[in-house]
Amino acid sequence: MRTAKVSAACAPWVRTRLRTAPGITAALAVLVLVTAFLAAAFPRAVDAYGTEALRREVGTAPPGQSVLEVTSPPPPLGEPLPAREQALREEPLSGIHRSLLASLPEPVRADAEDSSYGVHTTKGMVATEPWLPRPNAAPPQFRYAAPSALDEHSTLTAGRWPAVRGEVTAKTGEVEAAVTVETAAELGMEPGSTIAVPTQGGQPLTVRVTGVVEPLRPGSGYWAVDPLYRAPSLVQDPGSPTPVYYWTAALLLAPDAGPVLLDTTGEPELYWRLAPDASGLTATDVPRLRSALASLENGPGLLELRSLIGPNTALLTNLDALVDSYTATREAIDPVVTVAAVGVGTVAAVVLLMTGGLIGGRRHGELALLRSRGASLAGIGGRLLAETAVAVVPAAALGLGLAVALIGEARWWPSVVGAGSVAVLVCAALPARTALEHRRPLLHGAREDVVAARPSRRRTVAELTLLVLAVGAVAALRRRGTGSDGDLLVSAAPVLVGLIAALVLVRLYPLPLRLAARPVARLRGAVGFLSLARAGRASASGTLPLLALLIALTTASFGGSVLAGISDARDEAALRAVGADARISGESRPEALTDGLVADVRAVRGADGVVPVRIEYANPLSPASKARSDTPRVTLLGVEPDAYARLDRAAGLPSFSAGVLAAGGEGDALPVIVSPSVAGKLGDGPHTVRSSGGDITVRVAGVLPRTSAVDSDTFMIVDRSSLEVSGPTTLLVTGGRLDGKALRAVAHDADASLGVRLRAEEREALSDTPLQTGAERVYGAAVGAGAGYALLAVLLSLLRTAPERRTLLARLRTMGLTTAQGRRLLASEAMPQALLAAVGGLLVGWTAVVLLAPGIDLAALALADAGPAAASTASLRADPVSLVLPAVGVVLLTAGVAGVQAWWASRRGSIKELRAGDTR
Incomplete structure (x- = not known):
């Protein structure tokens, strides 16, 4: 109880x-x-x-x-003909198809609706009908297929669906087929047309076209795996000494007409096309997916397929x-x-x-x-x-x-x-x-000032250990990069750099305080001396806020530089692709762009300038009489010197003086500006180059590493007015707010073959993959979270000493300190550590970027399709805004919080703070 x-x-x-x-x-x-x-x-x-x-x-x-295309030849000739014919019928093919769908190993799954099966010939067979088109007097060749569910994947536009009459065998004399709209239009086929197909027995097989169909989804696997199913194609005869083209197309038989192909010379083949179902895949399935695909192509999975279909079954896929x-x-x-x-x-x-x-x-x-x-x-x-x-x-x-x-x-x-x-x-x-802290009793009033504190041996050993780790991490990151099996130590390199810098700054922190306190002590005002004295009396164990601030500022600066590097790389890649804010191109047209088009483009809303350029690709660096297939080639740019030089300067590229191209040359030689590789081939003297208007003699008047009009390292710039054929083929348009829709309308009105590319659209296309956009969002969120924690560290460090500050102000007010002086005192006391963190964070952030830039690969993160120039354009550079903004934010926040604390303390009375026996 x-x-x-x-x-x-x-x-x-x-x-x-x-x-x-x-x-x-x-x-x-x-x-x-x-x-x-x-x-x-x-x-x-x-x-x-x-x-x-x-x-x-x-x-x-x-x-x-x-x-995933599973193929198998028909049963061998040694088997009875009825058994061979049965293997090509709809019922056994569909049964195998269902078994294949059920037997695929996890996580490989097939989309039943997009999957198909059937029988088709693998070789084209010549059709001799005289009404068929012959582009070079060569007869067309046809392949024949009996695909499944033709009526489910197409609509009938003319005639009727093909059907079988009775039981089709290898000796059947006539079968029905359908053709697509495009095949019928190109080859002049219609319902009722017949094609004689050569057979091994000598008696031709008649294939009668009964219907014309339109694919429901031309891009689906049913039609797109074999493009001939959907549309015919002109093919060059590889055995002809001169270019000879002939038509090749496919005729689609009724689903149960496959056995008739056994007697043809087209080498029939059974196939099952399994469209992958990606809806259930996850990122963690990748290792199992790769293993399953390897097994199906050359492993136990293939053996299982062969046990199901036949010993010669094969699976082909690029998945x-x-x-x-x-x-x-x-x-x-x-x-x-x-x-x-x-x-x-x-x-x-x-x-x-x-x-x-x-x-x-x-x-x-x-x-x-x-x-x-x-x-x-x-x-x-x-x-x-x-x-x-x-x-x-x-x-x-x-x-x-x-x-x-x-x-x-x-x-x-x-x-x-x-x-x-x-x-x-x-x-x-x-x-x-x-x-x-409470392992043993603490002496009352014991104090460890940051100025008087002496680091222990254990702390020195710990700091040296961290220094070794940081140096190793930075060296590994610079040597191996982040993409070469980088471990956690390599990923922690920026943090370790900030940590080492924080430890160094903590050791150096007392020195500037001592140096600043001496001259300030001689001044008449007490606020400066008191603020430095208070900063020096801060606890030596209270360096955790400085550590948090430096790591946060380093992380924010480094992350901001990464995001800025990604943005710069995309801007650079878009500029390389377009050359200006917009590009109207007609390089593939023999005709030059008209002056009327140039005037219409200038009138488009948002167009600030239009620079006409003539671009000729693959011009030989030799006279026409000596040009061979192995002669070095160059891209010739005919420009208006003044306008083109301004365009290069506006794009931030190396430019040239317009007078270099306008000045006269030695004799009849035209002055040209070339890339470094072309300069090495041409030398200093005159050189004859082939152009569309004939041979021209040029001499090198300048060298540029890059230029706006082309993204090439073999270019030559010449005054367009000096060329015999000088009409422009490309318009480079500048303007911050171009109306792309109007620009395309103007170009298409002039010529429907003209292409229009906008720099903004090119830039957007560079980051259209979920991997890039998702990673960039996560990285941006991490940078924002780091900055938020940095600000929280400032608040916590100031809140930690808030009671002590209030007591100090109460005592000093009894000695005559004014409210304004109290506010300046608190702000001045908080500034040394804030300034140290801000300046240190700025310097450490810049150092981390410089040290780690060689090991950070931004190409995959910045560009959807990293080209050859990605290594130079997608590099990590120190971003001034990312470095300065977090540092300035820390100083302003510290000053603001200290000011609020002083204002709040001034509104409270001193009686509560000055209690008897209070040791604060």
């Missing part, structure tokens, strides 16, 4: 603490909620955009590249190449994203530790009293763990739930690990810090 009374009289510890400080508990829960959400959302976002990219890669690929391309891009992008994840994760961990330190510091007196009255470290730690877990665990679970709800189709366990790590870190930080 006594024990029960004591228990009833004791209020529960956790409930009491939560009621005593609900604001701190709520703030901690919100911070954990946000951090757990980010930790859980990051792996889910990476999985989500990886899954979307894989499905798009497989689902939008041309059917000829993605379809494995698509998966390999996706994997290569993913492997190039993921390490760059990991760099951002490691950075923001480190900053978040430091901020969480700062939060635990702030809470523990506020309760230092309370916990010291409990310790002095006999409380054990385990008991204190257990109670702190309980009260922390009550707020942290539900918040982390809620953050995990939000991440799962907002980002679907991703793995669970990485998100659970991320959110769980946040909860464990926060729950362990406060008890661990308490155990370390």
Whole structure:
């Protein structure tokens, strides 16, 4: 009974603490909620955009590249003819088709609606009908196919559907077929047309066209795997000494007419075309998908197919190449994203530790009293763990739930690990810090100023160890890059650089304070000296905010430079592709663009300037009489010197003086500006070059590495008025707000064959893959989160010393300090560390970019199709805005928070702060 009374009289510890400080508990829960959400959302976002990219890669690929085509020859001649004929009929083919759909190994799955099967000939057979077109007096050749479900994949536009009359055998004399609209139009076929097909027995087979069909989905695998099913094609005869072309096309027989092809000379073949179903694929299925495809092509899966169909069955597909391309891009992008994840994760961990330190510091007196009255470290730690877990665990679970709800189709366990790590870190930080601080009694009033502190040997060893790790990580990143099996240490290189810089700055921090305090002490005002003295009396253990700020600023600067590098690379690639803001091109036309078109383009809304250029490709660097197939070629650009030089300068490219091309040459030689490779071939003297208007003699008057009109390293620029045939073939249009629709209308009105390319559209097309857009969004979110944690670190560092600041102002007001002086004092006291973090973060961010740029590959992340120039255009460069903006933000926020603290302290009375016995 006594024990029960004591228990009833004791209020529960956790409930009491939560009621005593609900604001701190709520703030901690919100911070954990946000951090757990980010930790859980990051792996889910990476999985989500990886899954979307894989499905798009497989689902939008041309059917000829993605379809799994299973083929098998007919049964051998040694088997009875009825058995051979039966194998080519609809019923056994459809049964095998169903078995194939069911037997594909996971995660390979087929789309039954887009899959098809049937029998077709693999060789074309000549048709001698005189009414068929003969482009070069060569008769057309036809292939014949009996595909499944023709009526489900097309509509009948003329005649009737082909059908079988009775049972079709190898000796049947006539069968019916259908042709597509395009085949009928090109070859002059219609319902009732007949084709005589040569057979092995000598008696020709008659194929009668009964209908003309229109494909429902011409781009589907049913029609696109073999393009002849949909439309005829002109083919060059490889055995003819002169170019001879003939038509080749396909006739589509009734589904059950396959046995008739056994007696033809077309070498019939059974086929099953299985269109892949990408709707169920996920990014984590890639290893299994590659293994399954390898098994089907040359492994146990192929043996199973052969046991089902026949010993000579083969499976052909390019789906494995698509998966390999996706994997290569993913492997190039993921390490760059990991760099951002490691950075923001480190900053978040430091901020969480700062939060635990702030809470523990506020309760230092309370916990010291409990310790002095006999409380054990385990008991204190257990109670702190309980009260922390009550707020942290539900918040982390809620953050995990939000991440799962907002980002679907991703793995669970990485998100659970991320959110769980946040909860464990926060729950362990406060008890661990308490155990370390209260292991033994602390002397009252003991103080460790940052100016007087001396680093211990253990700290020196730890700092040297981190220095070695940082140097190793930077060296590995520069040598191996992020795409060569980069491990976590390599991805942490920017963080390690910021960490080492923070440790160095902490050691150097007392020196400028000592140097600045001496001259300030001689001044008449007390504010300056007091602010420096207060900054110097800050606790040496309070360097965690500086560490958080430097890592956050380094991460934000590095990430901002990465995003700026991506944007610059896309701008550069779009400029290389177009040459200006818009390009109207007619290089393939023999006729030059008219002056009327130039005038109409100038009148288009948003067009600031139009530069006509004549472009001639592959001109030999020799006279016409000596030109051979192996003669070096050059792209000749005929320009208006003044306008073209302005265009190059406006695009930020190396330009030239218009007078260089306008000046007279030696004799009849025309001055030209060439690329470095062409300059090496031409030399210094006159050289004769072939052009469309005849031979011209040129001499090198200047060298440019690049030019606007072409993205080529073999170009030659000449004054267009000096050419005999000088009409422009291309218009380069400049203007920040071009009306693309109007520009296309003007060009098409002049000539429908003219092409119009806009720089803005080219740039947008460079980032149209889910891998790029998803990774860029994740990277941008990581940079934003890092900046947010940096600002939170500033707030926490100022909140940590807020009670001490209020007491200081109360005491100084009793000595005559004015309110304005108090505000300046608090702002000045906070500035040294803020300025150190800002300047250090700026320098460290720039250093990290310079050190790590050679190892960061932005080509895959920046460009959808990284071309040869991607290595030079998609490089990491220091972005001034990304470096300066976070640093300035830290200084402004620090000044603003200090000012608010001073204003709030001035509104409160001094009685509460100046209590008897207060040691603050």
